[in-house]
Amino acid sequence: MRQTSFKVNGETHTVEIQEGMRLLDLLRNTLQLTGTKEGCGEGECGACTVIMDGQIVNSCLVMAFQAEGKEILTIEGLDLEDGTLHPIQQAFLDEGAVQCGFCTPGMVLSAKALLDHNPHPTNEEIREAISGNLCRCTGYNKIVEAIGEAAKAMTKGEKDRGTAHRGAK
Amino acid sequence: MNPLIQEVYQTHHIEEALELLKRFGERAKLIAGGTDLIIQMREGRVSPAVLIDISSVEETREIKEVDQMIEIGSTATFTQVETHSLFDRELTAIAQAARSIGSPQIRNRATVGGNICNASPAADMLPPLLALDALAVLKRDGCARVIPLSDFLTGKEQTALETDELLDRIRFRKIPDKSGIGFSKLGVRNALAIARLSMALYVAWDHEGCCCDIRIASGALGIKAQREWETENFMAGKKLNDALIDETAAFLEENTVKRLAGRSTLPFKRHAVQGVFREAFDQAMRGPDRRIKHATDIL
Numbered sequence: 001m002r003q004t005s006f007k008v009n010g011e012t013h014t015v016e017i018q019e020g021m022r023l024l025d026l027l028r029n030t031l032q033l034t035g036t037k038e039g040c041g042e043g044e045c046g047a048c049t050v051i052m053d054g055q056i057v058n059s060c061l062v063m064a065f066q067a068e069g070k071e072i073l074t075i076e077g078l079d080l081e082d083g084t085l086h087p088i089q090q091a092f093l094d095e096g097a098v099q100c101g102f103c104t105p106g107m108v109l110s111a112k113a114l115l116d117h118n119p120h121p122t123n124e125e126i127r128e129a130i131s132g133n134l135c136r137c138t139g140y141n142k143i144v145e146a147i148g149e150a151a152k153a154m155t156k157g158e159k160d161r162g163t164a165h166r167g168a169k
Numbered sequence: 170m171n172p173l174i175q176e177v178y179q180t181h182h183i184e185e186a187l188e189l190l191k192r193f194g195e196r197a198k199l200i201a202g203g204t205d206l207i208i209q210m211r212e213g214r215v216s217p218a219v220l221i222d223i224s225s226v227e228e229t230r231e232i233k234e235v236d237q238m239i240e241i242g243s244t245a246t247f248t249q250v251e252t253h254s255l256f257d258r259e260l261t262a263i264a265q266a267a268r269s270i271g272s273p274q275i276r277n278r279a280t281v282g283g284n285i286c287n288a289s290p291a292a293d294m295l296p297p298l299l300a301l302d303a304l305a306v307l308k309r310d311g312c313a314r315v316i317p318l319s320d321f322l323t324g325k326e327q328t329a330l331e332t333d334e335l336l337d338r339i340r341f342r343k344i345p346d347k348s349g350i351g352f353s354k355l356g357v358r359n360a361l362a363i364a365r366l367s368m369a370l371y372v373a374w375d376h377e378g379c380c381c382d383i384r385i386a387s388g389a390l391g392i393k394a395q396r397e398w399e400t401e402n403f404m405a406g407k408k409l410n411d412a413l414i415d416e417t418a419a420f421l422e423e424n425t426v427k428r429l430a431g432r433s434t435l436p437f438k439r440h441a442v443q444g445v446f447r448e449a450f451d452q453a454m455r456g457p458d459r460r461i462k463h464a465t466d467i468l
Contacts, residue, residue: 002177019220020171022207042208043275055248055277061207062278063200065177066222110273132272 006067008033009077017064024048024059026067027074035075035105039134046133049106050074056113058132075105078112087157088112091150092143099137107133111147119155123148171210179222183337186223187310190333193219199335200224201244202278204271205287229282229337240340243282247294248273250281259344259456262352262369262449266297269354282336285318288328288393295322295394296369297352299386301341309334325392348373348382351452353445365389365434366441370449372409378468380404380413385449390442391428399424410465414450418443 005014027033039047041060048059051073078086088111114129126147180186198217201224209215229242247267256264270293284294305321321329354367367388375381383404385397425442429435454464
């Protein structure tokens with residue numbers, strides 16, 4: 001056992017980990033953050049996707065001790081404290097981009113990493129961004145549409161906030 | 170969970186990692202991106218007792234130009250390579266090879282050094298680096314050595330790396346005017362595809378349009394990624410024209426038939442090898458300028 005410290009969803013954690021643990025085990029079993037799913041366990045399906053230091057990674061292919069000092073965002077860290085969904089989550093619901101839901105946390109986080117870097121992606125860029133996330137239900141079209149809608153909503157949201165801010169002045 | 174791992178170390182300096190390698194010898198394994206190693210451990214193909222993480226070492230993450238040479242640190246990720254400005258023009262084949270690997274999640278973690286040291290016959294970065302005649306800079310406690318990448322790769326998943334050594338970086342010369350490098354890969358689908366066959370080709374030409382320098386490297390066309398010396402000799406000094414490309418494609422097919430005799434992939438690869446060769450050659454000749462319609466028009 002060894003101690004390791006890292007941030008998850010903005011909160012610093014210091015926990016005992018076993019040397020052979022993966023980041024995925026640490027999130028699900030130690031921290032009980034079970035929104036991160038285990039699918040294939042070999043980096044093919046993307047169900048275990050989390051954002052680490054701003055980039056999406058497969059948490060099944062990161063050892064827990066490698067996360068020392070890193071900042072991790074899981075699906076649990078996406079909505080606001082009052083329970084309001086993140087615009088990407090909302091768009092997934094509105095567009096019918098969720099069926100069985102197993103791929104959804106990873107899919108939403110891949111979308112978030114994309115929109116953080118590229119707020120106006122083309123459909124091609126969206127498809128590329130989720131190419132490491134497999135979905136066996138939707139056929140992907142609704143997911144791509146949802147991410148496109150989320151991008152629009154987020155840009156509009158920023159504009160509205162900008163106006164409100166200027167108005168307050 | 171892997172119960173066999175007893176000790177783990179997250180290092181921030183290469184010296185630290187080298188000291189640990191020396192201390193633990195064969196019981197230890199270096200881990201960077203982990204995208205191959207963690208799967209190998211899961212399948213029981215390797216079972217190290219000690220893991221030494223070098224993915225947080227800053228000094229080996231750099232990609233830079235030094236005196237007409239380009240250096241790629243061993244822990245630079247594929248995402249870094251595919252987005253680096255050094256690879257957006259003449260050396261776009263490097264970015265293209267990096268982009269063809271795995272998924273965004275994999276490319277954010279997987280490192281160039283890992284791809285080289287795992288030495289898979291289908292490793293995507295190897296053909297372009299071999300075609301650029303890259304050198305591998307290896308370090309061990311207190312000393313360093315530099316060897317050609319083609320000598321570093323000794324067989325299927327085999328390298329010249331000693332147990333107390335690590336790959337620090339690779340370097341290669343920038344390419345001169347009147348030369349180009351191309352890369353072509355055949356996979357089963359766009360994302361996540363492991364190369365069924367890949368090829369990189371560097372060619373330089375003189376004022377008469379003759380081939381004055383050529384280096385060809387293939388992936389998944391034998392037990393390791395390798396230079397295609399015979400094909401290079403076949404093309405050397407000849408006029409670069411459509412007839413030569415046809416002859417070389419036929420030559421490569423003949424070579425493949427000999428090399429892969431009896432393999433189930435032969436009926437596919439004997440044809441595919443010609444396609445990847447033509448595509449890599451075409452890209453090498455046209456370079457980043459997409460206005461040129463026909464490869465040899467540039468001569």
